[in-house]
Amino acid sequence: MTGPASEADVRVYGAGLLARTLGTVQAMLAVAPSGRDADLNILVRAAFEHAVTFAWLAADPNHRFVRWQKEDAISRLAIHRDTQRFGETLLTPALEAELRRQADVPQRKPPSMPDRAEQADKYWGSRLQLPDPPHLASFRGLYTTVYRRGSSRTHATVLGLNDVLRRAGGGQYVVALEASGTQPSLRMAPFVLGLTLFVASETFGWPRRTAIDAVFDELGSETLR
Numbered sequence: 001m002t003g004p005a006s007e008a009d010v011r012v013y014g015a016g017l018l019a020r021t022l023g024t025v026q027a028m029l030a031v032a033p034s035g036r037d038a039d040l041n042i043l044v045r046a047a048f049e050h051a052v053t054f055a056w057l058a059a060d061p062n063h064r065f066v067r068w069q070k071e072d073a074i075s076r077l078a079i080h081r082d083t084q085r086f087g088e089t090l091l092t093p094a095l096e097a098e099l100r101r102q103a104d105v106p107q108r109k110p111p112s113m114p115d116r117a118e119q120a121d122k123y124w125g126s127r128l129q130l131p132d133p134p135h136l137a138s139f140r141g142l143y144t145t146v147y148r149r150g151s152s153r154t155h156a157t158v159l160g161l162n163d164v165l166r167r168a169g170g171g172q173y174v175v176a177l178e179a180s181g182t183q184p185s186l187r188m189a190p191f192v193l194g195l196t197l198f199v200a201s202e203t204f205g206w207p208r209r210t211a212i213d214a215v216f217d218e219l220g221s222e223t224l225r
Helices: 007-034 037-060 062-082 094-104 115-128 139-154 157-164 182-202 211-217
Strands: 165-169 172-175
Touching: 007 037, 007 062, 007 182, 037 062, 037 115, 037 139, 037 157, 037 182, 062 094, 115 139, 115 182, 139 157, 139 182, 157 165, 182 211
Parallel strands: none
Antiparallel strands: 165 172
């Protein structure tokens, strides 16, 4: 697909992003018994990236899917070229040619993640009755609390090592696996998943919005609406 997205494309790729978000949240539940919030933060960051990308795409699929596809094609071609340095061929000639066509379309690449979140808020804020940015329950707010914090732990940063380094006095440090804690990242997962489900409800007609509200009400969480 190199032109405007069809309804089938929107449903397939949108459902795929929803499935990845849900799968990552399930993975968080598997990691939760370890008590390590850093690992959970990395996972919820990944879930948010899928959630905000789905919201951004669903707001204007006819113009944005081709941009998203262009970014993917450029990345896959780069991996292919890097693999060739080691004497391996990743792509068939036909697939490489198709990806080059996708990469060469006269479209911009998608916006950065914070801009993607702001554009998602602009479209979905009133539709989902989200609080206006800079409220932390908005897409842009979740970018700050979930994505940026998660980035420091996903990548090899000094800040990200705070979870495993402890000062022992006298200029000495103790290095140990992260101790069990309050796991604030796990508490963010319902908000990220909830936003994704609400976008799916508005885009696809499923799941029903009343059903999503009922789940959050049963959990005793603040309903995202």
